[in-house]
Amino acid sequence: MDLNMDLNAPHSMGTTIIGVTYDGGVVLGADSRTSTGVYVANRASDKITKLTDNVYVCRSGSAADSQIVSDYVRHFLHQHTIQLGQPATVKVAANLVRLLAYNNKDMLQTGLIVGGWDKYNGGRIYGIPLGGTIIEQPFAIGGSGSSYLYGFFDQAWREGMTREEAEQLVVKAVSLAIARDGASGGVVRTVTINSEGVTRKFYPGDQLPLWHEELEPKKIHYWMF
Helix, strand or coil, X not given: CCCCCCCCCCEEECCCEEEEEECCEEXXXXXXXXXXXXXXXXXXXXXXXXXXXXXXXXXXXXXXXXXXXXXXXXXXXXXXXXXXXXXXXXXXXXXXXXXXXXXXXXXXXXXXXXXXXXXXXXXXXXXXXXXXXXXXXXXXXXXXXXXXXXXXXXXXXXXXXXXXXXXXXXXXXXXXXXXXCCCCCCCEEEEEEECCEEEEEEECHHHCCCCCCCCCCCCCCCCCC
């Protein structure tokens, strides 16, 4: 074990983030592990951040970089809403994220997934990977755990899923990445956005599906003598 690990290293979200469209809205999901080098700095961080009432962003990469982009975009969208007198569309929010990411691509180390619902286009998912490209997709995956999920999503995702099917797919996919990717872990958080509003859900580690050769989590009892 390396006892000289740098605990002052930048906080990095070796991460699994997912956005999925379904018939009526979108589901966003993420794990909760934040690392400083090889040290787990936070086991239960929230990587799904609110931009507006109807748009959220999943954050991966450098925690500081993704947080400052989210803060700036939230500020600009608030001004946009005041000026227009109505909420910004998902596309407007995603393009603001893309603009900041692209114009600062030499300084930012973050990949983002923007998802939400608006009355003009319904549920939309946009992937904005490192460098500031923007891609509208029926589903998007990102972070270090995503490399384990491409084949899984090619097989499991389909058009016209119900809300329950989409939520189950996201939880199953994040739990698979947690089992395979050492930089992903903790709990699973999901955000479902549709015409009725936003629903957040929380899945602790002992409620996640187990995969091949995974050990079942056990509760540890501490006794004081």
